[in-house]
Amino acid sequence: MKQRIIAIDQSTSATKAMIFDQQCRMLGRYNVEHRQYYPKAGWVEHDAEEIYQNTVKAIKGVVGTPVPDAEYSLAITNQRETVVVWDKTTSRPVYNAIVWQDTRGAELCKRLRSEGFSDLVQKKSGLKIDPNFSASAVSWILDNVEGARAMAAEDRLCMGTIECWLVWKLTGGKCFFSDYTNASRTMLFNIHTMDWDTDLLKIFGIPRQMMPQLKACDDTFGETDVEGLFPSPIAIAGVLGDSHGALAGQMCFEEGSGKVTYGTGSSVMVNIGEAPLDAPEGLVTSVGFTVLGKTFFGFEGNIYSTGATIKWLADNMKLIGSPAEAEIVAREAEDNGGVYFIPAFSGLGAPWWADNVRGAIVGMTFNTTRQHIVRAALESIAYQVKDLLETMTKGTGTRLMNICADGGPTKNRLLMQLQADLLQTPIVCTEVEDASALGAVVMNGFARGLWNDFAEVAALRRVTSVTQPADNLDAVRWYEGWKKAVAHLIG
Numbered sequence: 001m002k003q004r005i006i007a008i009d010q011s012t013s014a015t016k017a018m019i020f021d022q023q024c025r026m027l028g029r030y031n032v033e034h035r036q037y038y039p040k041a042g043w044v045e046h047d048a049e050e051i052y053q054n055t056v057k058a059i060k061g062v063v064g065t066p067v068p069d070a071e072y073s074l075a076i077t078n079q080r081e082t083v084v085v086w087d088k089t090t091s092r093p094v095y096n097a098i099v100w101q102d103t104r105g106a107e108l109c110k111r112l113r114s115e116g117f118s119d120l121v122q123k124k125s126g127l128k129i130d131p132n133f134s135a136s137a138v139s140w141i142l143d144n145v146e147g148a149r150a151m152a153a154e155d156r157l158c159m160g161t162i163e164c165w166l167v168w169k170l171t172g173g174k175c176f177f178s179d180y181t182n183a184s185r186t187m188l189f190n191i192h193t194m195d196w197d198t199d200l201l202k203i204f205g206i207p208r209q210m211m212p213q214l215k216a217c218d219d220t221f222g223e224t225d226v227e228g229l230f231p232s233p234i235a236i237a238g239v240l241g242d243s244h245g246a247l248a249g250q251m252c253f254e255e256g257s258g259k260v261t262y263g264t265g266s267s268v269m270v271n272i273g274e275a276p277l278d279a280p281e282g283l284v285t286s287v288g289f290t291v292l293g294k295t296f297f298g299f300e301g302n303i304y305s306t307g308a309t310i311k312w313l314a315d316n317m318k319l320i321g322s323p324a325e326a327e328i329v330a331r332e333a334e335d336n337g338g339v340y341f342i343p344a345f346s347g348l349g350a351p352w353w354a355d356n357v358r359g360a361i362v363g364m365t366f367n368t369t370r371q372h373i374v375r376a377a378l379e380s381i382a383y384q385v386k387d388l389l390e391t392m393t394k395g396t397g398t399r400l401m402n403i404c405a406d407g408g409p410t411k412n413r414l415l416m417q418l419q420a421d422l423l424q425t426p427i428v429c430t431e432v433e434d435a436s437a438l439g440a441v442v443m444n445g446f447a448r449g450l451w452n453d454f455a456e457v458a459a460l461r462r463v464t465s466v467t468q469p470a471d472n473l474d475a476v477r478w479y480e481g482w483k484k485a486v487a488h489l490i491g
Contacts, residue, residue: 004070005444006063007437008055010078010162011242012099012264013311015051017058018434020441022450024460026432030061037096042103042346045096048084051162052169059226066230073448074170074224075238075440077245078162079264080185083134085141085148085210086165088158091173095145097162098137101265101304101346105136106355108204117203124200126184126191126276126285131355132302134161135187135204142205152207159210161186163239167221170236175222178212180295181244184287191276191287194295216290217244218446238444243267244289245439247298250404250430251461253454258392258400260385260419261436262407265349266306268388269298270400282351282391289439291446292453301350301388305343305359306381307409312345313377319370327412330378333371336478338363340485341376351391354490362485381409382419383482389423402426402466406435413467421472422479431462 003022008015014033018026032054037045059074066072081100086093098104109129112121121129131137138159142149151157160168164178183189183196188206190197196211215221217240223233240248246261247269258270271288276297279285288298305312310323320329340362342348347355361373393400403425409415410429420427432438442457444450451457 001069001071003450004067004072005441006059006072006074007440008058008074008076008166009242009434009437009440010051010055010076010166012079012082012101012308015054015058016434016437017055017062018437019062020438022445024432024438024441024457028062030058032058032061042106044099044101044346046082046099048086048093048097048165051097052166055166056227060229063229072230073235073237073444075444076163076166076236077240077242077436077440078166078182080161080182080241080243081132081134082162083137083159083186084162084165085138085157085159087151088156088173091169094148094151094157095141098141100132102137103131103346103355104140105131108136108139109355112203121187121200121203124190124192124197125187126279127187128284128353129187130353132304132349133185133187135200135206138206139204152210155209157210158212159206160212163241164212167236167239170224170226171222176212177215177221179215179217179219179239180287180290181217181241183214185241191285191297215239217248217443218291220447235448237447238440238442240289240440240443242436243269243300244287244298245436246406247271247439248289248291248442249432249435249438250406251454251458252404253296253458256400257404259404259406259435262306262381262405262409264306264308266303266381266385266407267300268385268392269300270392272297272299280391280394282353283388284350289443291443299392301391303384303388304346304349306384307407308345309341309343309377309380310409313374319374323408326374326378327414329371330375330414333369333375335474336376336379337368337372338365338481339368339372339376340482341373341380342486342489343377343380344489348486348490351387352486352490357490360489362488378412378415379418379478380482382415382422383479385419386422386479400425402428404428404430404435406430406433408433416467417470418475420467420469421475424469426469427467428463429465431464
């Protein structure tokens with residue numbers, strides 16, 4: 001019987017459903033965008049119920065009528081840190097999902113840092129105290145939603161990141177599971193004991209009974225008929241966060257292999273092997289993935305706004321008609337004209353960790369044009385990735401042989417060439433743009449015995465382009481200007 005693996009990629013801006021075969025070839029896709037809510041400056045929310053309904057819609061859209069001679073299963077990868085708190089009896093959220101970009105937890109994080117918890121939190125969780133991670137958002141919900149803390153004390157509430165919420169809903173509330181990668185991004189998980197940490201839960205005031213049971217990425221998380229789409233339930237197998245999914249989807253199974261995911265934000269992650277090493281200054285340590293009975297860890301840095309910056313130019317400022325036009329407009333300018341776009345809409349992530357700053361465009365003169373601003377916004381993506389990899393390689397004393405890249409912006413040849421020039425490293429893109437979804441498929445295959453070792457699945461990787469670096473002295477000069485602009489902004 002032929003295999004049909006449905007991969008759900010639930011991202012910050014949309015829910016994407018894709019179908020893959022056993023050779024990891026994508027056969028179809030269906031996208032559904034969801035609304036973004038900005039109730040206050042720095043606050044970002046999603047409607048968790050809308051995300052679930054969109055997930056069902058996307059699955060039905062990509063599957064159509066199930067083929068009788070195919071065995072279907074479902075894999076999930078998701079935007080990380082975005083968190084939902086819901087009533088376990090009614091399965092209704094007590095508040096909107098608080099998105100990873102949200103900064104309402106900044107004051108709590110600042111207080112905890114001032115009280116001396118930074119070293120403890122990073123030693124246990126591998127993370128810096130920052131509102132990007134889920135813990136401060138859950139704490140805010142418990143303290144600010146009427147009756148929420150009392151409900152939590154009475155064991156009436158569940159807390160979960162998006163994959164946990166979707167598994168709960170798809171199984172009709174029968175399965176309350178999260179995987180180790182998503183858990184490692186909450187600031188409540190101990191990367192040494194591989195469990196929820198009592199001290200961290202206490203620091204953030206979150207009852208342990210709210211927390212889901214944890215599973216490996218290549219485990220089975222339940223069964224679902226997707227609200228009647230399938231005549232009999234199909235397995236939900238293979239679950240991990242989107243950046244971790246891209247690491248697996250790019251087949252970065254060896255220590256020292258790394259990837260860049262260009263999405264709404266961007267993630268740079270390098271596989272550091274089976275020991276949770278202390279990250280270089282400005283980076284964090286997370287679970288890379290847990291598979292075949294082993295846990296691989298990763299050094300990671302996260303950029304809050306990359307693809308979102310280009311979308312903002314189109315949707316909010318109307319400087320371009322769509323994100324796809326960014327390269328065309330940017331190429332109309334020979335260079336950035338001395339303009340630097342610092343997209344700190346929700347603060348700056350690694351390696352700067354400045355959650356109190358806001359976006360700025362600096363260096364404008366009367367000669368500045370729309371093209372300069374669009375080019376500067378596009379260049380900011382490459383500069384931020386350079387920031388992270390420079391920190392990573394200096395901290396570890398290693399140099400990556402190449403960078404595996406995925407995400408929509410990899411289609412932008414101007415961006416990819418600038419990235420290669422800045423890093424002086426080849427940029428490798430593969431056939432599947434959505435490497436996060438492919439990573440979920442890889443874990444699904446391991447869970448269900450479709451392949452049995454890394455070499456077997458790595459052989460299915462298909463490289464489509466390699467961008468070689470050029471000697472570009474202008475890029476070096478531009479990058480120095482970027483660092484000066486950021487330093488000036490954060491003081």
